[in-house]
Amino acid sequence: MASSARALPRLTRHVASKASPALQLHRTYYSVHHPDPSPLPPVQTAILTSALQLVPRLGFTQDALLAGAKENNYREATLNLFPRGIYDLIHFYLVTQRLSLKDRVQFAENDKLGLTQKVKTLTWARLQANVDNEVISHWQGALGHMSLLENIPASLKELGNLADEIWYLAGDKQVDFGWYTKRAQLSAVYASTEVFMNTDKSQGFKDTEEFLDRRLGDVRTVGGSVGGAMQYAGWWAGNGVGLARAWGMKV
Template sequence: MIGQDGKSSKTNRKRQHQKTTHFDEAGIFMKTNLYLAISFNMSASMRVLPRSALRTSRLTQSLARRPFHSYDHPPPPGAFGNAEKSILAAAYKHVPEHGFSQKALSCGARDAGYLDISASVIPDGAFGLIRYHLITQREALATRSQELFPDPNQPGVSARVEALTWERLMGNKLVLDRWQEALAVMAQPSYVPESIKELAKLSDEIWFLAGDKAVDPSWYTKRATLSMIYSTSELFMTNDRSPDFFETRQFLQRRLGEVKSVGGMVGSFGQWAGYTLSAGVNILRSKGVRV
């Protein structure tokens, strides 16, 4: 009996270790989808709608309010004033050591030639520094796309979407050890609307730079789908210790491949959420979890 109990205990510990592996796709996949669903609901208006239209309408309203790309109008003004930008740029260099924090902002103000107290003029404090990272990394994609795709006809839109999404993920490398802290700040209720807005802008930028010219309802679906895929991959990357983030690249490719296997970009955000939930349940079952 003692030998059998010892063997059983060893087996249980092995199973428990498998369930808590760093690359727990099921946990990342489902938690991120739940976070996004809650976040989209918080950032949208709370009008009473039929249950079948509720989630799709909220997402559509959120995305519809963002600016669209145009070649016929001048670009909008910069997101930061001169003093604010100089402080944030200097503070950003201190993020690896101090994180997205007031300490980093104070160091940045000093480096930029201002008094330490000057950091208090940054709206939202630490979140302002996070927002600086999100905006500058998104804006950098335009230049990188020209380097990645010198031939305007090659590769196709899908390949460009994958390449640009990966390029944006790589923009987190220098602050990756601090990114889970940033995600925690972005998940605070007061910052969720702005975080979702930036995520929508990123998805739109990637599709635009990839050459997508669709003007039908799929415009919204593609951006909502890519937002979910990007967020899931970004969270996965914070736990990735593989060389050159090989596991994250595979994770991203699988998620994009799953969308295609459903039949192109799915017809609605509700369909996609349902599909990803089903996939997450199947992954949990494959790990021996009763669902």
């Protein structure tokens, strides 16, 4: 895992838009059954990519979006392309960091790591990316925007996509109803660990890493399979709101 600051990846593939610049969330580039989605229009991609480079200094703010537009020689009116405002910038960051996990962490074919350890390594790498990209000091504010009622569905969906990405990259090949349960559980683990990280003052976020270890240990089905549609439906009904609140969302 990288430990020094690194440039945010430029997103040129795997992200699509409809009438608005909202990002498509599906991880499709592993499957031969789904073509890669079209990229964002060049203008939105250029502005958001430049704005992300300014987040360490300006935060996830309108100022960062405006500076990103000016850096690409676009007028302030161009920001009308982002109907969700600052959240479009936050969402773009979430998606780009999820997509970059496959490059950030790669396992050798003959490595001895078990599935659970791979899940932990990938989860920690994604959390560490907030530090490496120097956005950790602004992340509480980002969570505030994610907690707005109109942004909660997209935020939770992206969280689920991240859990799916981690399990896939860890080598999970099982296709049964446990697929849903494991991803729901990992979503909860990630959300609570990210919130903990925002208040962690320990050197190198050591306390956060230990917290992640404990949370993964609590999930006894990590790496296993828990079948039953009713069991999963009951889990989500009982924990969906709690999961949103764990990620700092005001629901």
